[in-house]
Every structure is written in structure tokens, then in C-alpha cells.
Amino acid sequence: DMKRTIEATSTQDMALLLKRSRPNDDDAAGLSDSTEEIDNDTETEKDTSLTCQLCSQPYTDPRMLSCFHCFCRECLHREVEKQNAQQENRMKGPQLGGGKGPQLGGGKGPQQSFNCPTCQKSVTIPVGGVRDLPQDLHVGIEVKIAQYQSKITSKSKAVPCDVCIDSISSGPAVGFCCSCLHFLCRQCCDHHKRARNFCQHNVVALGETVSREQLSAVKPTCALHSKEFIFYCKVCNCLICYDCTTNDHKDHLQSIALPSVAANSRRDDIRTLITSAEESASKLAVAINGKITALKAVEDNEETVCQRIEQSFLQLHQALDDRRKTLLADVHSSALSKKTALTLQKEKCEKNLSCCIDVASTVLETYTDCEIISLKQLVSAELRNYNHKAQSLSSSLEPCVCSDIVKVSLQTDKYKAYLSEIGHLIDYCPEKSTWSSTSSSPMEGDPYILTVEAKDSNGQIYLYDDIKLKVVLKPLNDTRSDVLGKISQHKNGKYSISLTPVCSGPHQLSITMNGQHVQNSPSSLR
Secondary structure (H helix, E strand, C coil), X not given: CHHHHHCCCCHHHHHHHHHHHCCCCCCCXXXXXXXXXXXXXXXXXXXXXXXCCCCCCECCCEEECCCCCEEEHHHXXXXXXXXXXXXXXXXXXXXXXXXXXXXXXXXXXXXXXXXXXXXXXXXXXXCCCHHHCCECHHHHHHHHHHHHHHHXXXXXXXXXXXXXXXXHHHCCCCEEECCCCEEXXXXXXXXXXXXXXXXXXXXXXXXCCCCCHHHCCCXXXXXXCCCECCEEECCCCEEECHHHHCCCCCCCHHHEECHHHHHHHHHHHHHHHHHHHXXXXXXXXXXXXXXHHHHXXXXXXXXXXXXXXXXXXXXXXXXXXXXXXXXXXXHHHHHHHHHHHXXXXXXXXXXXXXXXXXXXXXXXXXXXXXXXXXXHHHHHHHHHHHHHHHHHHHHHCCCCCHHHCCCCCCCHHHHHHHHCCCCCCCCECHHHCEEECCCCCCCCCCCEEEEEECEEXXXXXXXXXXXXXXXXXXXXXXXXXXXXXEEEEEECCEEEEEECCXXXXXXXXXXXXXXXXXXXXXXXXX
């Protein structure tokens, strides 16, 4: 049994296995290499999953990057050279000369990196360059199968026989052996049916549809020898063919195993990693759902808070407008009162002035001497009385100054400054808030002093006093009750807290802001 033999660890057993695994030249006589590459110009359906995004052709020697994107080896080599040239140009800048920049790929040297052409993720290139990137054997096989299927079902192009030396004289292929992976002319098809070594092979006629299961003989092959991988080298951590065991891996016979043995171990490793990844994914999904819920809460809260601000400022605006109307009414009332008083005073003065003086003037100008003599005593008495009243009235009236009629104190600058302080964003962040203490470990009866510095989500000092700060000192080796901290001072976002331990020894210090722990809380104090 070959599988049992491959697990042998002695050099002698492995040498015997390699001898048994050597191909039989007689059975293979006249047949070309079963892994001969199919021409890339075969008329195949464009399957985007089997097409390189760089060359838009079916993959040739596909290599997978750490971001799980796949490209042809040569396409990657050209892409690395392209990015290397761009990097050199950036390093040279406006200078006319300069040495070559660091090589992104190629020969031996320190590991470099380049950006994936699809997702732009930085990908590390192995020391050996692009050729040491892992092969995507699965994609390579799928490409070969698709090419075989397209070539078998195609009716527009004649296919030569892979077995005959002179494929022109033998005629075009009419069948395909799904076991040998050879296109066969009519004579070779007949030979396949009669020969003992090939009579059990599955030969299909060209033009028929071939399923993937019928092409299960397509296997990954060695890039150096074009032979099927049949061993795994533990030393080099790579798949090898029979020819590899006689060349580069001839000293590793004790470390050669069947691919199935190595694959089982890797399957177990991958299953373990998948289980761990699924657990992480579950936790991540819970976290994502939490973030989605929080995002929805923030959106709803944003709308609510904006409505509150609008309502508050509408109320302030209404209050300001009411105050404006009150002040205007007070000004109008005060002005009306003053205007009424001044008008009465003015009319009284005018009345006294016109009455007395006008009568005296009329007597003086129109009366005769005798009439004046007879009225002289009355007129003189009235004029003296008027003069006395006029002097008394003028001295009792306040001088009329326009700027003193109505006065008001608005203090606009003061209230504008006050308005700028109305409301603030509650943005304290417990996770970024810190605490410190110059005291040593808690001692019974000795005050334990600490300082808490509140910060916002940007790491800046949070100056407002809307934080409910709670500090608890809990003895770990004592059944006595916890000690609550007392805030002795709050200034510029810093809180000074004093606690008096009821016992010495280890304690647990808990500092929360509105129920959420600050940095390094809870913390053990020894």
C-alpha cells in the first residue's frame, strides 16, 4: 500500500518508495506529457472568476496575495516593476539625477511591499520575489479544465492529435481521453479502446459537452518539471513531483510525505482558526449591532436635541421680544407723562404772560390821562403780582434738556456675552478622562487624595460641571464598608477628591462619570 509506505521515516523505505513511484517508460511510450499546457488562444468563454484583472486573459501560473486577490505571475512581476519605477520617480522628485530606489520585487534582498492592483492593500513580497508568492493551484486547475472544456466542445477549429508524431498525416483529433488528457485522432482512439493499459479510459468525442467531474484527472503540476505533484516536502514546506526528489529535494527523503497527510494537518489548523475566527466574528457582529443601535440612537438623539435647542431659543426670542415691548411701552409711557406735564406748564406760563401784559399795554396806549390815573393803582398792583408769579414759576420749573427726557440702560454688551454662554455640548468622555494621586498606598485613617481630570471626546479639558462623579474605595481583605470620596474642589475641569480608608492593605479604586469608568478604573491599590 503506497499510502502506508509514504509514512515510513527511514531513508531506505523512502528510497524504495521513490523507486516504486518511478514512471513506467513502456506504458508511456508514444504519449506526450499529460500536463502539456493548453494554448491560451483557445476559444473559451470569458469567466471573470478565471480571468486575471491585469491582462484580462485566463490565469497563467496564478499567484494569490495576502488580500486573497489573484493575478498571473508575469502580470504581478510587471506590476511590481511599474510601481517600483513610480516610486523611483517620486524619490527623485525635481532632481536631475539620483540612484535607483529600493526594489519592490525581483531577486534576493530584504522583503519589500507593493500595493494590490485591486484593493490597494500593501502586500509583502517574499525575499525571493514574486515567484515565491503562493500559487493558487485551485484556480490554475479550474482554468485548465475550462480551457479543455472549451477546446473539446469547439467545432470551429481543428485540433491536432497529441499522440501521433506526424499529426498532419494522421488527421485532426476526433476524441479526447479524459484520463490521459490527450486529444486523439481516429486511429489513436481505436488504439485506446484495444490497448490493455488504456481500454478503461474515458474517451469522449469532440463536440460533446464534458463535465468537470469527467476532467478530474487534471491535477496541479510542478512548474519546473511539468509533472504532477505527488509528494510534500516538510523541510521546504512545498509540494514536489517525482523529479524534484532526485534534484533539489534529494537530501530531504526523511521529510517527504503524501500531500494528503500534510493536508489533514493543515485542515485541522484551518478548522481551529475558522472556529476562532467565527467566535471573533460573532463578537464583532455583536459589536457591529451595538454600533448600529448606537448610531440610530445618536441620529434620534440628534433630532431631539436640535428640537430642544430650537424650542429653547424660540422661548428666549419670545422673552427678548416681550422685554423689548415692555421697554418700548415704558419709554412711551414715560415720554407721554413728561410731555403732558411740560405742555401744562407751557400753557400756564403762556396764559399768565399774555393776560396781564396785554391788558396793561392796552391801558397805557389807549386810555386818557384821567383814565390812567384812575386805573394806575389797579394796573400796577396786577403787574407787580404777575412779575412775582412769573419769577416764582420760572424758578420752580426744571430746565428742559432733550437728552434727559427719557433714559434707559440696555447693557447690550453684557447680555450678548451672557447669550454666548447659553448652552453647551455635553461631550465629556470617561474613556479619555484620567486620574492621578501623589499619595502612596491607602493607610487606615490617612486621607488619600487624588485628582480627576475630565476630558471631552477630543481629549481636551471638559470645563462644565454637569458630571456626576463618583469615587469609591473598596477594601479587598476587609469586610468593612466602602469609602465614598468627597469632592473638595472643582476648577477648570479638575476634581480634587479626598478619601479616608477604614483599613490598611489592598483596595480597589473605582472612579465613574455618570456611571462610566474613567481610564484605569477600576484599579487595584496595594
